[in-house]
Each structure stands twice: as C-alpha cells, then as structure tokens.
Amino acid sequence: MDLVITPADGGADISPDSPVTVSATGGTIDEVTVTQTGGEEQQAEEAVAQESPEAGEDVEEEFGTVTGTLNEDKTEWTSDWTLTPGSKVTVVATGTNEAGESTEVTSEFSTLAAVPGQRLEIQSNFPVSGDTVGIGMPIIINFDLPVENKAAVEAAMEVVSEEPTQGAWNWFGDQMAVFRTEEYWEPNQKVTVNMHLAGVQASEGVYGVKNHQLNFEVGRSQTTEIDNDTHRMVVTRDGEQIQDFPISNGDGSTRAFTTTSGVHLTMEKYQHLIMDSATVGIPKGSPGYYYLDVNYAVRVSNSGEFTHAAPWNGDLGVANRSHGCTNMSTADAQWFYENSYMGDPVTITGTDRELEVDNGWGFWQRSWDEWLANSTVGEADKTDEAGSPGSPLAGAEAAEESPEEEAAAN
Template sequence: MKNTRSRNQRRAVHVVALTSAAALLVAGCSSAGATGSGTEGAGKPAKETAKSGGPSSIAIDTKTSGKITVIADGGALTSVDVSAPGPGKVGGTLSEDKSVWTSTTPLAPGATYTISARGTGGDGAPLSKSTSYTTPAAAKTFVGTYNADKGSTVGVALPVSITFNKPIHDKAAVERKLKVTSSPAIEGAWSWLKDRDGKDRIDYRPKEYWKPGTSVTLRMDLAGVDAGGGVYGTQQRVVNFRIGDAVTSTVDVVKKTMTVSRNGKVLRTLKVSTGKETFETWNGTMVVLSKVPSIRMNSATVGIFGPEAYDLGDVKWDVQLTPSGTYAHAAPWNEGKFGRVNASHGCIGMSTSDAKWFYDQVRFGDPVTVVNSKDTVAVNNGYGAWNVDWETWKKGSALS
C-alpha cells in the first residue's frame, strides 16, 4: 500500500520489517519510457530508508528507464534473483562494494517480475527481501511469429523464420536478441527480408542443410527491446526442436520425374507432370510448408482466369511448396501424361497412388528441388533461402 507519511515518500511501498539496522531496498525503474506504479510524484525518485530497528522499503524509481535496482543500505548483497515472465532470469551487475545490484536485461512492458534478494547488514545480521514489480505497459509493442513448434521434428531444409507484426526499424537491435544454437554445432546466419505480405521477416539458415538428428534451440530475448519509433518487444521464448531424416526430392522437368531419397538412399523415382509452357514450375529449391489430404483448387486464387481457368474440388494428397500456390499433388485428370507431357499450371502432378506415397514420406521442412525449369523461386515465396549463395545470404544480416 502507499506510504503517505510525507510528500517525498508518496511513491514508497511499505513492506515487511527487518531485524537489522541496515535496510534492503528494491527499486524498479519504468520500462518503455513510462512511469512506475502509481501516478503521484511521477519522475521523482523516492526511497524510504529504515531507521534503526525500523522497516525496510521498496521504492519505484522513475528517474532511470528500464532498470531494476536492489540496494543494501548500510550493508552488502549476497544474492539477487529476478525471475522473468518467460524462461530464464534477469541478469545484473553488482557494485564494487556489493551494496547495489542493477539489472542489465531489458524489461518487458506490462510484465511482472519477482525479486528476491539476500544480504548482510553492517552488524552482520542477515537481510532478505522478496517482492514483485509490474512494469508499465508500453503504448506500442511488437511480437514475432516463429515457424518451428516446440518439441517438433522438422525437415533438414527448414530455416528458422520469424515474421513480425510491426515494422522493425532498428533491425540490428532486434537481431542482437535472437540466437540459434544447435548440437552438433553448425555455421549459420540470419538474413532480413520482406514477407510476401510486406511484413518484416528474418530467417536463419545453416550454410548447408541441417544434419539429421540435430537438436536446435531458438532464443528470443525481445522483452523491452526498442525496434525503433518507441515500439517495444514483449517476448521471452526458448523453442527447442529436432531435425528428422534427410528426405530430399529432385524434380527434373525435362525427364518429367521426381526422385525421392532418404538419408542419401534413393527410395523411388516417380513419373510426374510439371508446368506447361508459360506456366512452368518454379526452378530451384522449395521447402514443404504444409500437407492436407484434400483441398479445393481454384485458379482465381492465384490469378488465372479465362480459357486457362479451373476449379477443382477434392484434390487429393496435397503437399504445399510455396504460398503462391505451388503444390505436389494427385492429378488423375492428367493420367497418361505423367513422365511424358508437362501439362499442369505450375504444380507437380502425379498419379493418386504415387501422390499418396509421396505425401506419407515428407514432412514440414523437407526440400523439393526443381531442375531444368525457368524462373527461380523467390527467397520470400515460402522458404527460398537455399536459392541464394552463402555470401549473399550473410550480407542480409543487420549486423554484417
């Protein structure tokens, strides 16, 4: 509750008494440039220092933005633990005389932190204090949507991808707070791009495909990060996932075949029909985005009208390769053309039985590479990162 004994103490919060004459103070500073809890005396630091045998105090100090400060007044700190809203702890530094601890981890706006501190008074008596502090909400925040689910198993070609709901003006500040680690370790890099809907997006890919069995961890320490223009991050995330078998597929539009391999061993070579003239299937490497057993395919959704228009219901065993509408699927209406004629509007068609078999082999993140076609798939048309050479990819980092 608010202490109203004096004008200078209006922002102090009364807490439990200490048995030592030295007081342990915990000061929380406002995040995102806003004031701390309460509205009186905004911008005026306030501390309530205990007299001998009196109570300790917790003060909300709005003079410095974005920090938590723990003070052992007349004593020394032995430990400070500040839990974050997400996984992990808030880091901090201790002054040379061990009387002041200051947080170094940015604080998320509108988040509650639990603070526990221990120390010793000048007379050697133990000090302890626990409290919670809720940062003011920021007027503008951003979040990133990431593509790998926690605990999932994905394909060897999946980049770690994060798409943001607000423009990221300070890309370097955001990128510094993103980290991907793996076991075994690999060489990898972040690169910024615009998603197809114009949103800012950053992808992380290894130099080569992930090795099967690799454990990957994405860390997003975006809480309190200013993306520019006063838009603050709120997320603390740790996402662990695993890389599955190396299921790779190569489509040759000249031979009209798709060769599917698992961990380097060819499983089958299927007869296919790819895009006909002026509707050629994208060249380059695409990555499996999703699978559905049945879908309606309407050409109007991909901008095809007139004599080439189509509206096909109940298309079976659909493996999506690009958000622009490229699928590998069953195409029984082209029976007799597989392995002989390219007759689709850009998709990879095959018999119903072959399509079902392919559907069962692949998972999210598996690569499908098309050769001998035209117009390489764009980097942002799904996960086209593999169509950029490594040196060019690294230059897309804001920290390069």
C-alpha cells in the same frame, strides 16, 4: 572497495533496454544477481508453470533471473538481455577487496511499462514447439508490429542446436524475421530458440513484453530432386535413393504455367484440396482459368505450386502438361504426402523460371554469402555457443566480446 550499480537504487521508469552494469574499484566482482517481479506478464513463478506444454505451443522463458558477462579482470559486469517492461528489479552485487574483505550492494528500481498499442508480440511462428521438421527448415517469426531496430531484435533471438552449425537472420518486410543455417541442419537433433524479447525496443517506444522458447526436432535427412526434362522425381533419404517417380510439370505455355526452378521447401500439405486459379491471379472467365479437386497436395511455393495426385494426366514421365504443379499418380502422390516433413528440400531443375527468394520459403535461393550480408547484425550465429551476435541493449556495440570476456556471472 567501491561497488556501483547502474541503474541506481530508487530509479523509476527505467527504459527496459537499458543495460544493468556493476563496476568495482579497489577490488573484484564476485557475483551479481538480478531478479524481476511483476511486469507486463505474470510473475516468474507463473511464467514457468507450463512445464509440460502440448506439442505446438510456445513456452514463456523464465525472466526472474537475468544473466550477465564479466570482463577479464572482473571489474565490470553487464547484463546480457533486456528487462521486462513494468517490472520491479532488484540487483544484488558482491565483491572482494585486496585484503579479502567482502562488500554487498543492492539496487532496487522499476522499469517503464509498455504502452497499449506499442507492445511487440509474436503473431505466429514456424515451426511450432513439438514439430519434427526437415533438414532445410528455416525458423520464421512473424511479429504483430513493424520492427525498426532489427539488429536489436535479431540479437535477442538465440538459436541453440545439438549439432554445431551457424546461421543468420534475414528480414522480409518489417514484421517477418527468418533464421537460416549455412548448410542444411544435421538430421536427428533438437533445436531450441530462446527469444529474449521482453524489453527489447523494436521501434521508438515499442517494447517486447514477453520471452518465448521454441523447441523442435530435425528428423531424418530427406531431399527430393525433380527434373523438368526427364520428367522424374527422385527421393533420397539418409544418403540412399528410395524413390523414383514419373511426374509431369507445368506446360510452360505461360509464365504462370511454368514450374519454378530452384530449391523449394515443403511448406504444408492437404489430403484434399480445391485448387482455384483465381487465388494466383487467373480469375474465372480468363484464359487458363482452372478449378481442380485434388488429393495428396504438398505445397512448395506461394505461387500455387504443389505436388499432387493427377490421375487424369496420361503423360506422367513423358511430357509436361500441368498448370505449374508437379503431377503424380495417386499412389505416388500419397507416398510423398505421407513421407514429407515440413522443411524437406525439393530442388527443381530444367525450367526458365527461377524461384524467388520470397516466394513461399525460397530462402535457400540466396547463397550463404548473400544471406549473411542481408543480416542486420552482419555476423553468423554459432549455434553451439551461448548468446548471439550483437546485443539487444540500448547503445550496445554490435561486435562480439572477446573470448576472454565471456566468463559469465549469475
């Protein structure tokens, strides 16, 4: 039989996003092993040295072995992910002919190194490894360089959850990718994000240089509803109402002082915070300027909206008197501060100002159909299945393989 490996033995400066393929004539493929050494980062042994990372750290995923997919008749094998830039790659393929005789072929080649200044890396991400989050939590990845080949980068990021669901990535600008599920996460489960970014060509000549793995947990189910008309905040946990607080929202005298309606998410919280209207476009000396010293603040948008203690507001539960925030008593604000996870949904109703999808984490303002339509690959990622829609490989088809073609060989 004849086994052919591409790239061929002895190749140099191979593009990291080139697929590794093995084809068999006169027999079938038994096994394909792809290993990498060197590369832009540490060798595989060093890359997995962080076996017990501290909470909040990302963990580099081992890149020493590359997985692949066999076709149904076991005559074609294609790698699933891209290769690490600047690495030495060894491919060993074995096969069997019709007479039962075995054949082994090896190809050794090297990949193109990423050029300084054109090395895509993650600048920040939310959540971080070790976090426990609310059921509405998106996965937010901020890159240090603009991404043009968004479909390839989307396809390189695999989301796996213990409870099956589906989601998709949307882009907000060229450097921020956001994964959101169709419905809220099922509570009390672990989620893993495998970011196979090493070797992905994000833009012309710009390659990812490192793989990452993100691990977080979804905690209990907690949702909050704030009614602008009744001046009440109702908190529901695991299907049961547990709190009903009197509140006071924005007075609505200006757009800036109007609380936004829609599905918000808790983003961050401060036990003590100075609120200066200059940070939201109302500078000192302007009508409506304020400078407040508040406690137990929980952010729900980027336009200056928090829930927080407002002991000076005598109209809690009666009227809306704030600059746009949700005012609460000190005791109630402290309870909400202490019992909120990042990513808890907070739905506000009754105002004539709608939360924008890119105002803070207003991602649930898009319907699922709209969210899916804004995904570059245009297909949902099922989180209980291996892989992701599309492919990060150069020239790869965006369509998924048929189920019969998904028998993987390591």
